[in-house]
Amino acid sequence: MTHLLRFVLMMIGLAFLAVAPLTAQKQLQGSIYSYHDGRILVGAKVYIKGFEQNTVLSDAEGNFAINIPTEIPQNARFKLYVLPQDEIYPTIVNLYNDQIKFIKVPVTQVIAANVPTKKEVVLAAANVTNPPLTAALPPAEKLRRDTTYMPVPGTLAAVQLLPKTGKVKKMQSQGLAAITNINALNVDRNQPTNAETLKKDISSLTEKLEDEQRKMIDRNQRIANEIREISRKLQDTPDISDEERNFLIDQIRKLEQQLEANNLAFKQAQAIARTEIDSMKDNLDKTNAFLKQSQRIIYGLAAVLLLFLIVGYILYLIARRRKAQRDELIAKNQEIEAQKRILEQQKQEIEASKRAVEDTNSQLQHTMQELEEVYLKVRDSIRYAQKIQEAILPVIRKGKLGWIAGQFVYYQPKDIVSGDFYWESRVQAEGKFYHFIAVVDCTGHGVPGAFMSLIGYSLLNELVNEQKIYDPSEILSELHARVFTRLKQYNVDANNDGMDLCLLRIEDRNEQPVAVFAGAKRPLILVREHKAQVFKGTRRSIGGMVIEGKDFANEEFILEPSDMIYLTTDGYVDTPNLERKNYGTQKLLYFLENIAHLPVEEQRDALIRELYIHTTSEAGKPASQPRSIQDAQQRISDRTRDDITIIGIMIGHSR
Numbered sequence: 086m087t088h089l090l091r092f093v094l095m096m097i098g099l100a101f102l103a104v105a106p107l108t109a110q111k112q113l114q115g116s117i118y119s120y121h122d123g124r125i126l127v128g129a130k131v132y133i134k135g136f137e138q139n140t141v142l143s144d145a146e147g148n149f150a151i152n153i154p155t156e157i158p159q160n161a162r163f164k165l166y167v168l169p170q171d172e173i174y175p176t177i178v179n180l181y182n183d184q185i186k187f188i189k190v191p192v193t194q195v196i197a198a199n200v201p202t203k204k205e206v207v208l209a210a211a212n213v214t215n216p217p218l219t220a221a222l223p224p225a226e227k228l229r230r231d232t233t234y235m236p237v238p239g240t241l242a243a244v245q246l247l248p249k250t251g252k253v254k255k256m257q258s259q260g261l262a263a264i265t266n267i268n269a270l271n272v273d274r275n276q277p278t279n280a281e282t283l284k285k286d287i288s289s290l291t292e293k294l295e296d297e298q299r300k301m302i303d304r305n306q307r308i309a310n311e312i313r314e315i316s317r318k319l320q321d322t323p324d325i326s327d328e329e330r331n332f333l334i335d336q337i338r339k340l341e342q343q344l345e346a347n348n349l350a351f352k353q354a355q356a357i358a359r360t361e362i363d364s365m366k367d368n369l370d371k372t373n374a375f376l377k378q379s380q381r382i383i384y385g386l387a388a389v390l391l392l393f394l395i396v397g398y399i400l401y402l403i404a405r406r407r408k409a410q411r412d413e414l415i416a417k418n419q420e421i422e423a424q425k426r427i428l429e430q431q432k433q434e435i436e437a438s439k440r441a442v443e444d445t446n447s448q449l450q451h452t453m454q455e456l457e458e459v460y461l462k463v464r465d466s467i468r469y470a471q472k473i474q475e476a477i478l479p480v481i482r483k484g485k486l487g488w489i490a491g492q493f494v495y496y497q498p499k500d501i502v503s504g505d506f507y508w509e510s511r512v513q514a515e516g517k518f519y520h521f522i523a524v525v526d527c528t529g530h531g532v533p534g535a536f537m538s539l540i541g542y543s544l545l546n547e548l549v550n551e552q553k554i555y556d557p558s559e560i561l562s563e564l565h566a567r568v569f570t571r572l573k574q575y576n577v578d579a580n581n582d583g584m585d586l587c588l589l590r591i592e593d594r595n596e597q598p599v600a601v602f603a604g605a606k607r608p609l610i611l612v613r614e615h616k617a618q619v620f621k622g623t624r625r626s627i628g629g630m631v632i633e634g635k636d637f638a639n640e641e642f643i644l645e646p647s648d649m650i651y652l653t654t655d656g657y658v659d660t661p662n663l664e665r666k667n668y669g670t671q672k673l674l675y676f677l678e679n680i681a682h683l684p685v686e687e688q689r690d691a692l693i694r695e696l697y698i699h700t701t702s703e704a705g706k707p708a709s710q711p712r713s714i715q716d717a718q719q720r721i722s723d724r725t726r727d728d729i730t731i732i733g734i735m736i737g738h739s740r
Contacts, residue, residue: 113188115149115189116149127143129143130142131143131151131165134166139151160371161181286365301348305348319334477542487520488644488739489737499530501531508523512555514555519591522589522591526730528628529582548564557588557589581629584628585627585654587607587653588603589609602641606625610652611642612651620642623636647682647735649677651733656725656728659726700721
């Protein structure tokens, strides 16, 4: 890995050495002499604009050598300033940072005039950068005498400089007012030189040249119009004096000279501008060529450097991968050793746990034996309680009994013993025969419900058979009072246990069967000619707190042959299906209307099959039928929420 880093660093160093010659510092050499007499200028200051701290002086032979700062980009334009001794304004030379090694700088002397408000000097054409007019040097005495020199066209131009910087402000030429002010063509040479800047300079010069051409054409048109006006005047006035004619002819001659001067000046400006444009295009070509060469060199170096970096990175990845593999192998070995220690420790813990489990199993087996013994005793006790509960339940006769042509009982406890029970009593008093039937739903189910059922059963026997109370509503009122007393529900913290029941009394009245019904939160259902009628009873339970204004009341109606009377608890309608939806009262009424015409035993079996289908069938699938009635009852017992009791009574045609 160390050798790889050294190799990469060495290649990066070579790449920088290859690029270094492109930015090496150059030296510009040259000589300085007078433009007027060609004499050598000694001690002239030479510097590059923006880098005045690097000023050098010309030697005894007029030569100088100045370093071009590395801050100036390759092929960029810069300004070289030359200031001879005893001069105010420097000579400015525009150069490009290309292959220039030696230059000769001619310096034009500047003669200043003493003007209080502004400084106006006369310069030879060579001292003006890109002048629009070419001029010759005037006599020295003429320069000393005039603040500005107004030469004839083609000899000299008067130049006005800015007071502080000495830059060209405007140039004047002798002639008409239309051509008195000609602004010098000027290019901003302070911006960095690049391809885009050169293109903009070329476009700007071209636009200015076209603008000057339009202005020249306009000026020449005006001069030509004046010449025509003067010529027309000479032709139209033959009696003009010789003096005036000579004046007009002289004026035409001057206008023609001015027209010729304007054309000559524009051609000279055009030639200078074309030269400047050609120079710029040449520089642009050089710049583009240099950029392409530089790009090729840079791209090549970048490709080599990228190749070295890729190779180095690949070698680095290989080395790192090998190191990671070694580290991973070491870590896995350490992990295996740690797991071996953990496994050994776990083995010891498992052996200890095994011994503890064996001890616990021994204790659990002993406890299970004890629980099994207790369970058998409790089960035997509950089984015996079941026998006692079944023994007290009345035997419902299947044959004809008085006005009753037949009856059935569907009795299915949720547990071994039930909180539901049914009660029957037949009594004769004062020459009348009463047949009482009750279906009772005690609070809770299982053993607690069974205890409550024994209390209810004994109290009904006591009230009807011993106390001789035969009115159903009065029986319910007395039953409530005695449950309230025996369960001590008058205490503040007493329970609200009790029972809901429906009590029916059937008697013979004028050779017609009459039914008297009283209910405690349980209804009586009468089906006559396939229509179900519900007698709701009183919304009040037996036992618990008494609701004011809720006294038990009788409902009396005459029975007709083939009537079916149903007494039920709420266990059947509250049984849920697989979607936890109860069977419901309305569904039961509709089903009873459809089976009321069947024999009573078939009605019982139909009720069991219907509840089996409700508890086992899934929505959208065909209903399944039970293998037998006993199997159906077993499946219902596993799914029901409460005990189920239904008694059906069919009324006959005669006693």
